[in-house]
Amino acid sequence: MTAKFSDRLDAAIRAKGNPICVGLDPRFDSIPKFITDAAIQSKGDTSLARAMAYVQFNQAIIDAVADIVPVCKPQIAFYEELGTDGICAYETTIAYAREKGLLVISDAKRGDIGATAEAYANAHLGGPKSPFNSDALTVNPYMGRDTLEPFLKTGAAHCGGIFVLVKTSNPGSGDLQDLKLSDGRFVREHVAQMVHDMGRNHLGTCGLSDVGAVVGATYPDEARALRKLMPDTFFLIPGYGAQGGSAADAAAGFRPDGRGAIVNNSRGIIFAYKQKPYIETYGEKGFASAARAAALRMADELQFISRMK
Amino acid sequence: MTAKFSDRLDAAIRAKGNPICVGLDPRFDSIPKFITDAAIQSKGDTSLARAMAYVQFNQAIIDAVADIVPVCKPQIAFYEELGTDGICAYETTIAYAREKGLLVISDAKRGDIGATAEAYANAHLGGPKSPFNSDALTVNPYMGRDTLEPFLKTGAAHCGGIFVLVKTSNPGSGDLQDLKLSDGRFVREHVAQMVHDMGRNHLGTCGLSDVGAVVGATYPDEARALRKLMPDTFFLIPGYGAQGGSAADAAAGFRPDGRGAIVNNSRGIIFAYKQKPYIETYGEKGFASAARAAALRMADELQFISRMK
Numbered sequence: 001m002t003a004k005f006s007d008r009l010d011a012a013i014r015a016k017g018n019p020i021c022v023g024l025d026p027r028f029d030s031i032p033k034f035i036t037d038a039a040i041q042s043k044g045d046t047s048l049a050r051a052m053a054y055v056q057f058n059q060a061i062i063d064a065v066a067d068i069v070p071v072c073k074p075q076i077a078f079y080e081e082l083g084t085d086g087i088c089a090y091e092t093t094i095a096y097a098r099e100k101g102l103l104v105i106s107d108a109k110r111g112d113i114g115a116t117a118e119a120y121a122n123a124h125l126g127g128p129k130s131p132f133n134s135d136a137l138t139v140n141p142y143m144g145r146d147t148l149e150p151f152l153k154t155g156a157a158h159c160g161g162i163f164v165l166v167k168t169s170n171p172g173s174g175d176l177q178d179l180k181l182s183d184g185r186f187v188r189e190h191v192a193q194m195v196h197d198m199g200r201n202h203l204g205t206c207g208l209s210d211v212g213a214v215v216g217a218t219y220p221d222e223a224r225a226l227r228k229l230m231p232d233t234f235f236l237i238p239g240y241g242a243q244g245g246s247a248a249d250a251a252a253g254f255r256p257d258g259r260g261a262i263v264n265n266s267r268g269i270i271f272a273y274k275q276k277p278y279i280e281t282y283g284e285k286g287f288a289s290a291a292r293a294a295a296l297r298m299a300d301e302l303q304f305i306s307r308m309k
Numbered sequence: 310m311t312a313k314f315s316d317r318l319d320a321a322i323r324a325k326g327n328p329i330c331v332g333l334d335p336r337f338d339s340i341p342k343f344i345t346d347a348a349i350q351s352k353g354d355t356s357l358a359r360a361m362a363y364v365q366f367n368q369a370i371i372d373a374v375a376d377i378v379p380v381c382k383p384q385i386a387f388y389e390e391l392g393t394d395g396i397c398a399y400e401t402t403i404a405y406a407r408e409k410g411l412l413v414i415s416d417a418k419r420g421d422i423g424a425t426a427e428a429y430a431n432a433h434l435g436g437p438k439s440p441f442n443s444d445a446l447t448v449n450p451y452m453g454r455d456t457l458e459p460f461l462k463t464g465a466a467h468c469g470g471i472f473v474l475v476k477t478s479n480p481g482s483g484d485l486q487d488l489k490l491s492d493g494r495f496v497r498e499h500v501a502q503m504v505h506d507m508g509r510n511h512l513g514t515c516g517l518s519d520v521g522a523v524v525g526a527t528y529p530d531e532a533r534a535l536r537k538l539m540p541d542t543f544f545l546i547p548g549y550g551a552q553g554g555s556a557a558d559a560a561a562g563f564r565p566d567g568r569g570a571i572v573n574n575s576r577g578i579i580f581a582y583k584q585k586p587y588i589e590t591y592g593e594k595g596f597a598s599a600a601r602a603a604a605l606r607m608a609d610e611l612q613f614i615s616r617m618k
Contacts, residue, residue, distance in 0.1 A: 025425075047440065077421055077428040083440020084397040091392055109421055111449060112386055113479040116334075119386040131356065131392020140420060142451040142474055144481030165451055170422040172453030179499060182489040187496065190488060 005135055005161030006204035009234060010259065012070035012103055017306070018299035019254075021105065021236065022065055022291075023266025024074040024093060026054040030271050032284045051085035054078075057287075058093045061270050064288035065295050066100040071262055073105040073236075076132075091131050103135045105236065109165060110151075111140035117147050121154035125162075136161040138214060138236070141191050142176075148198065152211060156202060161210035161234070164195050167226060169216025169239030178222075188222065192229040199233055208234050208260055217245025217263065220252035227253060235261040240298075241268035247301040251308070258308035269294045314444055314470030315513035315543060319568065321379035321412055326615070327608035328563075330414065330545065331374055331600075332575025333383040333402060335363040339580050341593045360394035363387075366596075367402045370579050373597035374604050375409040380571055382414040382545075385441075400440050412444045414545065418474060419460075420449035426456050430463035434471075445470040447523060447545070450500050451485075457507065461520060465511060470519035470543070473504050475535060478525025478548030487531075497531065501538040508542055517543050517569055526554025526572065529561035536562060544570040549607075550577035556610040560617070567617035578603045 002008070013019050028036060028050050036053050043049035062072065074093050079086035097104050110120040123130060124137040139151050139162050151162045167177050167188045177188040192213065199209030212234035215223045227235070235253040239245040240263050250263045272278045272294035273287035282290040311317070322328045337345060337359050345362050352358035371381065383406075388399035406413050419429040433439060433446040448460050448471050460471045476486050476497045486497040501522065508518030521543035524532045536544070544562040548554040549572050563570045581587045581603035582596035591599035 027424075075421075075425055077419070077425045077432070080432040081428040081440075083400055083432070084393055086440075087396040088393040109419075109449075110386070112384075112418055113477065115336075116384055116386045119390040123386070123389040123392070131390075131395075140418075140449050140451050142449050142485055143477045143479060144484035144486070146479055146481030146484075147477075168422065168452045168456075170452060170455055172455030175453035175455075175503065176451055176496065176500065177453070179496065180491040182491055182493075184491075187485065187488065191485070194484065 002159040004204040005155070005159055005210045006208040006234060007206050008135065008159070009071070009103060009262070010204070010206040010208055013262065016068060016070045018069065018302055019262045019305070020069040020295055020298055020302070021071040021073050021262045021264040022061070022069055022269050022295065023264050024058050024061065024072050024270065025078050025266040026057055026270070027078060028053065030274065031057045032273065032287050034284060047082040047085040051082050051089040054086070054089045055092050059096055060288040061291050062097050062100050062102065064292040065269070066102050068292065068299070069102070069295055071103045071105060072097050073107045073264055075107045075266070094132050094134055098133065105136045105138065105163065106132050106134035107138045109138045109140050111143050111147055113143065113147055114150065117150035118154070121151045125151060125155040125158060125160040127158035134160065136163060136212065138163045138165065140165050141194065145194055145198065152198060152202065156210065161212055163212035163214050163236045164191065166191050166195060166213040167215050167219055167222050169218045169243050169245065173216065188226065189229060192226050195233055196230045203232060208232055212236055214238065215253050217250040217253070218243055220249040223252040227255065231255065233260065237261055237263045241265045250302065251305045254305050254308065256308060258306045263302060265298055269298065311468040313513040314464065314468055314519045315517040316515050317444065317468070318380070318412060318543060318571070319513065319515040319517055322571065325377060325379045327378065327611055328571045328614070329378040329604055329607055329611070330380040330382050330571045330573040331370070331378055331578050331604065332573050333367050333370065333381050333579065334387050334575040335366055335579070336387060337362065339583065340366045341582065341596050343593060356391040356394040360391050360398040363395070363398045364401050368405055369597040370600050371406050371409050371411065373601040374578070375411050377601065377608070378411070378604055380412045380414060381406050382416045382573055384416045384575070403441050403443055407442065414445045414447065414472065415441050415443035416447050418447045418449050420452050420456055422452065422456055423459065426459035427463070430460045434460060434464040434467060434469040436467035443469065445472060445521065447472045447474065449474050450503065454503055454507065461507060461511065465519065470521055472521035472523050472545045473500065475500050475504060475522040476524050476528055476531050478527045478552050478554065482525065497535065498538060501535050504542055505539045512541060517541050521545055523547065524562050526559040526562070527552055529558040532561040536564065540564065542569065546570055546572045550574050556613070559611065560614045563614050563617065565617060567615045572611060574607055578607065
C-alpha cells in the first residue's frame with residue numbers, strides 16, 4: 001500500500017534534506033544548441049524534433065538532480081505548445097522522473113465542472129492507468145469547490161494530491177486574489193479557508209494534508225498570513241529566483257517548524273548553464289552538471305529554513 | 310485579411326440563423342457501440358482505439374451539423390484523458406471542423422503566468438502554426454489580467470478571441486464567483502468589468518468584442534445583470550439542456566437585439582441518438598442524423614431570441 005501524497009512528500013523532503021522542486025519547463029531556444037541542432041538534423045525543424053530535444057534535455061536534468069532533490073514539476077504548457085508530439089514528451093518526462101525516484105507534480109492548473117474534471121483527474125491523477133501519472137496536480141479554484149472535489153477524489157484513490165492556486169507569483173495576481181470581501185477578508189483568504197477545510201479529511205500521518213496550496217514567494221507578507229489560515233497545508237512556492245523571490249521570501253510560506261512547503265525553481269536550475277557563475281565552469285555541454293550545482297546552491301540557500309524547527 | 314473573431318462569429322450566427330455551439334465532448338461509453346467495437350477489434354482496448362473512435366464519431370457529427378450550426382467546441386479534458394493519442398484526436402477534430410467551415414472554440418480553460426500563458430496561446434491561438442488552431446479559447450481569470458493578456462495578444466494577431474470564465478454553470482460556481490466584495494459588487498461582476506475593459510480595444514465592426522465571457526444558462530438572473538455590465542461582449546452560454554438550463558434561461562444572456570451570444574449543447578446533440586424521441590427514429594446507426602435533428606430542434610427552441618431584435 002502506497003502512503004498518502006503528503007506523507008510521501010514530507011518523507012522525500014526529509015530524505016533529500018531540502019524542499020526543492022525542479023521546474024521542468026523546456027524552451028527550445030534555451031536548450032543547449034548541440035541538442036537542438038542534432039534533433040533538427042535528425043527530424044527537420046518539426047515539432048517532433050523539438051519534442052525529442054525536450055525529452056533528451058529533461059532526462060539529462062533528471063539524471064543530474066534525482067539523487068539530491070525530492071520533487072520535479074513539468075509545466076504542461078511548454079509541451080502543449082508542440083501539440084501531440086509535445087504531449088508525448090510530457091508523458092515520457094513524467095514516467096522517467098518517477099522511474100528515477102522523483103515525486104512529480106503535473107503543473108497544468110486544470111479546473112472544470114463534474115465529468116470534465118473527472119476526465120482531467122483521470123489524465124493526471126489516476127495512477128498507472130493515467131497517461132500523465134503524477135503524484136499531484138495544480139488546480140484552479142475559480143469555478144468552485146465542487147470542481148475541485150473530483151481531483152481530490154481520484155487523487156486520494158491513487159495516493160495523489162492537489163495544489164490549489166491561492167496567491168500566485170505574478171504581478172497581476174492581486175486583480176482577483178487580493179479583492180477585499182464584504183466580511184473584511186481577501187478573496188485569497190477565502191480560498192485558503194476552502195483549502196484548509198478540504199484538507200481536513202485528507203491528513204497524512206505527518207500532520208500535513210493532500211490538499212496543497214500554491215503561494216508565491218513574491219508575496220512574503222501574504223504568505224505569512226496564509227500560512228496561519230492553512231497550518232496543515234503543503235505550500236508549493238513558485239516565484240523563487242528569476243521571478244524575484246529570495247530564500248527569505250520563500251521561507252515566509254513554511255511552517256514555524258521548517259516543514260510544509262516546497263520551493264520551485266525552473267530557469268534558475270535547468271538553464272543554469274547559461275548563467276554566471278555556471279557558464280564558465282560547465283559550458284553548454286555541462287548543462288546537467290550546472291543544473292546539479294545550481295540545485296545544490298539553492299539547497300544551501302534554503303538551509304536556514306530547516307533550522308527553523 | 311481575415312476578419313476579427315467577433316465579426317466572424319457574428320456573421321456565422323447570422324448565416325446559419327441560430328446561435329448554437331455543438332460541444333464535441335466524446336465519451337467512450339456513450340459513443341455508438343458499432344464504432345467502439347470496431348476500433349477495439351482493430352487496435353485492441355487501447356487509448357489509440359479510443360482516440361480513433363473519437364475522431365470517427367466527431368467527424369460524423371461535424372458532417373451532420375456543419376451546414377446548420379455556426380460553432381463547435383471540443384472540450385480538451387476528454388481527449389487529454391487518453392494522453393498523447395487523445396491529444397492527436399483533438400488536433401484532428403479541430404482541423405476537420407475548421408475544414409468543414411465551423412468556427413472552433415477550444416474549451417481548455419487555460420490560464421497561467423507570462424511565458425507560460427504565451428506557450429498555451431501558441432498552442433491554441435497562433436493560427437496555422439498552432440497544433441490546436443482554434444478561433445477562440447476559454448480562459449480562467451483567477452490569476453489576474455496580466456495572465457489573460459498573452460492570450461488576447463496572440464489571438465488578436467491571428468484573428469482569434471478568448472472567452473473568460475465569469476459565471477459558470479455548475480452548482481458550486483458561487484463559491485468564489487458570488488462572493489460579495491467590500492464595494493458591494495460580486496466577484497463575478499468585478500471579472501465582468503475586467504472583461505468589458507479588455508474588450509474595448511478589441512471591438513469588431515459588428516460592435517462586439519473579441520474578449521468574450523462564459524456565463525451559464527443555469528443562472529439567468531445573474532446573466533441578465535452581467536449582460537448590462539458587458540453590453541459588447543460575446544457570451545458563451547453553457548448549461549443548456551442536460552445541466553438544466555432552458556431556452557428562456559439561455560435567452561437571459563443575449564443582448565436585447567437578440568445578438569451577442571452562443572449557446573452550447575454537448576450531450577443533448579451529440580448523444581441525442583440515446584434519447585427520446587431520437588432513439589426510436591434513428592437508432593444507433595443514425596447517431597449523426599439524430600444529432601442533426603436535435604440541433605435543428607434546439608435552433609427552433611432558440612428562435613424567439615432572434616425575434617427579440
